[in-house]
Amino acid sequence: MILKKRKIPLLICKTEALLRRLPSHHQKIPLINEDLNKRLAGYKGEASLDFPLDFLDSKEYFILHDLRLPDHDRFFQIDTLILTKKFALVLEVKNITGLLHFDTVYNQLIRIKNGKEQVFPCPLLQVNRQASQLRRWLKASGSMEDLPVLSFVVISNPHTGIKVIPSHIDLSRKVIHRNTLPLKIEQIENSIKKEISEKTLKKIIRLLKKQSTEQESSILSRYQIHQSEILTGVFCPACSFLPLQRVSRTWYCPKCNLKNIDAHVQALHDYSLLLGNAITNKELRNFLHISSSYTATRLLQSLNLPQTGAQKNRTYTLIFPEESTNQKGIKRGIH
Numbered sequence: 001m002i003l004k005k006r007k008i009p010l011l012i013c014k015t016e017a018l019l020r021r022l023p024s025h026h027q028k029i030p031l032i033n034e035d036l037n038k039r040l041a042g043y044k045g046e047a048s049l050d051f052p053l054d055f056l057d058s059k060e061y062f063i064l065h066d067l068r069l070p071d072h073d074r075f076f077q078i079d080t081l082i083l084t085k086k087f088a089l090v091l092e093v094k095n096i097t098g099l100l101h102f103d104t105v106y107n108q109l110i111r112i113k114n115g116k117e118q119v120f121p122c123p124l125l126q127v128n129r130q131a132s133q134l135r136r137w138l139k140a141s142g143s144m145e146d147l148p149v150l151s152f153v154v155i156s157n158p159h160t161g162i163k164v165i166p167s168h169i170d171l172s173r174k175v176i177h178r179n180t181l182p183l184k185i186e187q188i189e190n191s192i193k194k195e196i197s198e199k200t201l202k203k204i205i206r207l208l209k210k211q212s213t214e215q216e217s218s219i220l221s222r223y224q225i226h227q228s229e230i231l232t233g234v235f236c237p238a239c240s241f242l243p244l245q246r247v248s249r250t251w252y253c254p255k256c257n258l259k260n261i262d263a264h265v266q267a268l269h270d271y272s273l274l275l276g277n278a279i280t281n282k283e284l285r286n287f288l289h290i291s292s293s294y295t296a297t298r299l300l301q302s303l304n305l306p307q308t309g310a311q312k313n314r315t316y317t318l319i320f321p322e323e324s325t326n327q328k329g330i331k332r333g334i335h
Contacts, residue, residue: 001058004209006046006065006080010273012039014219017273021230028223045095045156046079048178053080055182060084062205067212069137075215076133083205085195087188090134090151092127093178096120099161104169124174127151141207147196150188154178219274230274232287234267236260243289264288264299265320272318279316 015036022029046065053063067078080091098113102124109120131151138147153175155162164171176184220227233243236253237260244251244263251263271279271287279287284296300307305316 001061002063002065003205004064004066004212006050009039009043009066010214010216011219012036012043014273015039017270018219018223018225020235021232021270021274022225023229023231026229028225032223041095042093045093048095048156049080049091049093049154049181052178052181053082056082056185061185062201064205064208064212066214067208068215069134069208069211071133071137075213076130076137078130078134081134081208082185083201084189085198085201086192087148087150088134088138089185089188090127090131090149091154091181092123092130092151093154093156094123095156097157097160099163100155101163101165102171102175103165104171105165110165123153124171127153127174138204141204141211147204148192152176152181152184154181227275233289234263237263237266246288246290246295265303268303268318269320272320277318279318281312281314284316 015032019029019032019036022032056063062083064081064083065079067081068075069078078090079093082089082091096109096111098111101110101112102122103110104124107122107125109122111118111120128151131149135149138149151174154177155175156178158177158179160177162171162175162177220230231242234251235242236244236251236256236258238258239253239256241253241255244253244260246252249261251260252258253260267288268279268284279300281293281296281300284300285291285293288296288299290296290299300316303316303318305319307314307316309315
């Protein structure tokens with residue numbers, strides 16, 4: 001049973017919004033595009049686990065995606081965690097094509113593709129560290145200290161080759177292709193006899209869901225981009241012209257003559273991703289290119305947003321449903 005669903009990472013949404021709002025000649029676009037493609041590839045790799053995980057008994061296996069848990073003064077993240085009464089299984093998913101050499105001497109991953117070598121951080125170190133942090137978290141929470149915490153590096157692309165350095169080391173118990181995941185889990189299940197109580201399992205699930213938080217960070221700070229570099233205005237949903245004009249309670253595109261009453265919603269979504277979810281009447285007017293304070297108030301009120309303060313000091317909190325998240329870039333991720 002999936003207890004915490006996978007969703008498009010907030011960082012991907014912010015990166016896509018940033019690319020929409022930068023001038024086409026901006027010098028950092030190539031770097032941002034490269035980063036976005038890597039993040040999309042990682043997300044697609046994680047999503048590819050949905051099929052093999054669907055073979056697990058939903059009454060016995062509990063799945064939580066995208067966990068971010070506290071560890072002293074920092075946090076650690078887990079792509080996918082599988083919980084049963086017998087064990088906890090941490091999955092670190094890698095969507096990398098080519099021939100992969102796991103170098104256990106220098107703790108690095110070497111990818112050979114099209115005759116070229118590329119070195120990546122070792123995912124074995126990463127997943128082992130995550131498992132160790134989860135054990136520490138369990139101990140600190142007073143929960144299942146004696147529950148075995150295991151881990152796999154899962155290669156999501158079935159055509160990716162796997163080798164190890166030195167060649168005599170067997171990594172088959174730690175590095176697997178995604179299609180073998182159900183079989184590996186069954187083998188673990190059969191090898192462990194001791195179980196924790198259902199009450200203890202429910203407790204740890206409750207704590208995991210309660211303490212997991214999504215990382216909030218400024219995408220502008222990440223790339224050292226100033227707010228003044230961001231393109232403002234409302235995009236045309238048909239031809240992407242910027243900015244649309246506000247005419248008679250609707251948005252008008254002078255390029256394709258489209259009229260749309262809701263085009264500002266995507267613009268405000270971009271605002272929340274790039275500049276924060278708090279907005280005033282004046283800030284909305286500046287961002288949407290609206291001169292009328294009355295019009296700005298009417299647009300804000302039409303969205304039924306939470307608000308604080310009164311009159312000129314009133315601040316609105318931009319909240320959008322998850323399904324409004326832009327997903328156009330999901331097809332782009334090839335790593």
